[in-house]
Amino acid sequence: MNGYYPQVLERLIELLCKLPGIGQKSATRIALFLLRDKTDLAMRLAEALKEVRERIRFCSVCFNFTDVDPCAICRNPSREDGTICVVEGPGDQLAVEDAGFFKGRYHILHGVLSPLDGIGPEDLKIGELLKRMNIEGIEEVILATNPTAEGEATASFIARAVASGYPSVKVSRIALGIPMGGDLKHTDRMTLGHSFRSRIQVEGVGKDNGS
Numbered sequence: 420m421n422g423y424y425p426q427v428l429e430r431l432i433e434l435l436c437k438l439p440g441i442g443q444k445s446a447t448r449i450a451l452f453l454l455r456d457k458t459d460l461a462m463r464l465a466e467a468l469k470e471v472r473e474r475i476r477f478c479s480v481c482f483n484f485t486d487v488d489p490c491a492i493c494r495n496p497s498r499e500d501g502t503i504c505v506v507e508g509p510g511d512q513l514a515v516e517d518a519g520f521f522k523g524r525y526h527i528l529h530g531v532l533s534p535l536d537g538i539g540p541e542d543l544k545i546g547e548l549l550k551r552m553n554i555e556g557i558e559e560v561i562l563a564t565n566p567t568a569e570g571e572a573t574a575s576f577i578a579r580a581v582a583s584g585y586p587s588v589k590v591s592r593i594a595l596g597i598p599m600g601g602d603l604k605h606t607d608r609m610t611l612g613h614s615f616r617s618r619i620q621v622e623g624v625g626k627d628n629g630s
Contacts, residue, residue, distance in 0.1 A: 545576070
């Protein structure tokens with residue numbers, strides 16, 4: 420810091436800079452806003468941060484964040500048993516859940532395989548996923564990791580692990596392709612390749628349509 424502000428304020432700015440996506444200017448703007456705010460926002464924010472650190476933990480079943488163990492989805496008896504959707508993080512689980520079409524169970528890995536960053540299978544919740552196979556009578560594992568090199572490698576690793584230890588369990592990968600309204604010439608090679616491999620037959624068109 421440059422010493423323009425009191426030490427305690429500079430320390431707050433320095434801490435805010437450690438948050439993802441927050442640079443020096445944004446951190447300074449946030450700090451000054453909290454300082455000038457006439458309400459008790461700063462105190463409520465501090466209390467909320469303290470409460471989150473004290474109460475939020477991993478669900479012992481799916482490893483999503485929760486304040487009650489097991490989490491609400493794992494406790495919900497109306498969810499369909501036998502199918503697990505595997506995602507990288509809580510944000511991905513929320514996206515799938517918000518879409519409203521998946522009614523099964525989830526498993527959160529909390530990351531992806533990344534040898535360059537020193538992240539191996541033991542650093543993710545892959546072992547815990549495999550333990551759920553027999554305990555919950557899983558019939559299908561849906562791999563919904565992101566379409567990145569690391570996400571693909573993670574999906575392939577899990578697919579092999581499930582096939583090796585639980586050959587009767589179906590393993591599927593979410594279809595990845597061109598988004599609605601997308602443009603082929605602006606689509607990356609990985610997405611375009613997935614769209615071809617995940618192609619489906621057009622209904623009513625083909626050898627058996629009687630034409």
